[in-house]
Amino acid sequence: MDAIILQILNGLDKGSAYALIALGLTLIFGTLGVVNFAHGALFMIGAFVAVTLQRILSLSYEQIDPEKTDFLGNPLKVQVPYVDSWFGADVGAWLIDWSVPIAIVMAIPVMLLVGFIMERGLIKHFYKRPHADQILVTFGLAIVLQELVKYFFGANPIQTGAPDAFAGSMDFGSLLGFPPNSIMYPYWRLVYFLFAAIVIGGVFAFLQFTTFGMVVRAGMADRETVGLLGINIDKRFTLMFGLAAAVAGVAGVMYTPILAPNYHMGMDFLVLSFVVVVVGGMGSLPGAVAAGFLLGILQSFASMNEIKSLIPGIDQVIIYLVAIIILLTRPRGLMGRAGVMEE
Template structure:
């Protein structure tokens, strides 16, 4: 029994980690290529979820909803890149933090104005609802399994894009030397808009996929944004590989921490105290993980020295 429960929790952690990867891949690319710290990434996640909920409500199609989340978030990303973000590339981090914080305020209140304060609901389509039986007789929700598959597929696609395509070569070149690839005739501002829209689209997709499990509401992006920051700091800012490993590490630590810590404390304390201390510590676990990684390796696991 307990082993099955543990495997289930590991799968939950994996699903959470894969989601975090979709969020952090964009953040880390944007930082790696443009040197920009983007707090508004959580707003793009929210935009994706709202677009998906609106389209699913209008058409009833989950696939269209996912496409809409990608499209809407990528479009919103491209728009803010051209109007605001572009002016921030050569500013210091403080200005970037503030301007993107301002964007959060504008997006959150704008969405509240357009959709109201009540959460929207995005339903899991019939063909993905219900449990499925994994080898070993483990029952697991099909939708969560689908998220893991989609997330891993997107990760593989992203690695292929970066490793083998022309745009990937430009992205990698942009990470190591911005001026040089400009001098070699690459249209830098177009490349930047593209990278930003790509990251935004991934965040939007993550928002839509998670929106079907949780509710779609204003402010849903910020908690995920902070977790994504934890991920990229652990993985090393700018490294997509670091983001993947960091995301899985954070996903598993958080999920297993919540599951195991109360049990561990329960071994030598009375149950109610064990639950409260265990859950208090579990909610801090990933931040403790991040602080320890940074203290041991101030540039993250895969950060450039």
């Protein structure tokens, strides 16, 4: 029993990342009808916003510390981050420690901007082109973004830690009455899951309870009629593209302590997120979220040793197998609307 709970927990954080990326992908597809292969790159850019902020906060200058001496007796030079000297040592250290959560504040405007530029500059011209062209041009864009990041940050993964407050693991088992240390779960993964839940809830609430969201949903159902009612639906859809980019971006920011960001993480997540979208149903938001968590959890179950010894290699292929089965038996996906992309 505890093993099963542990696997569900393990699947949650990966599932959260899949769900957040897939949510944006399916939002873009549902509104603009565009298949965006560069969405993984947006996730990666978010992660590198966190890296950049940490680097900016850690910028430091050399100062001679009169109280300390090195082993030769000379005064010691120490690196003092600028933030320390501006806000005092305590606040400075806190800022550096909490750079990843703080990066969210920076990531949202940056990602919105990136999203707008991408949509207005490139995607706009591809509404009417076939899906193959959309895939190809966004694939090219993904390569470009990835190489730019590689140029500035190098090819190696960059460790970016979570705040010290979340460094340890939580003894989840003892909460549920299992013996201590049976289910250990790192705090940050819990934070990530809660964060993902809040973001997903926020996006749904935004679409469900605001007038803007209502118009967007109406536009997804019947773009033409909404246009005939005198509403500039294109403008709203552009905003939704920005929103999807921001969701992918913050998902990337918060994922940095779990996976040290490298330039090809976007591509790695993209393939799986696409599978998630297809399993959930193209254009279905609840489908993307449900399928994200479902596949994340399935994947962590498949990597249990008991199951691996039963069917060797299943952990490597389970997601793709599920996708193949779903596509062949129910092409519209788990929660897709009938008739949407069902050929």
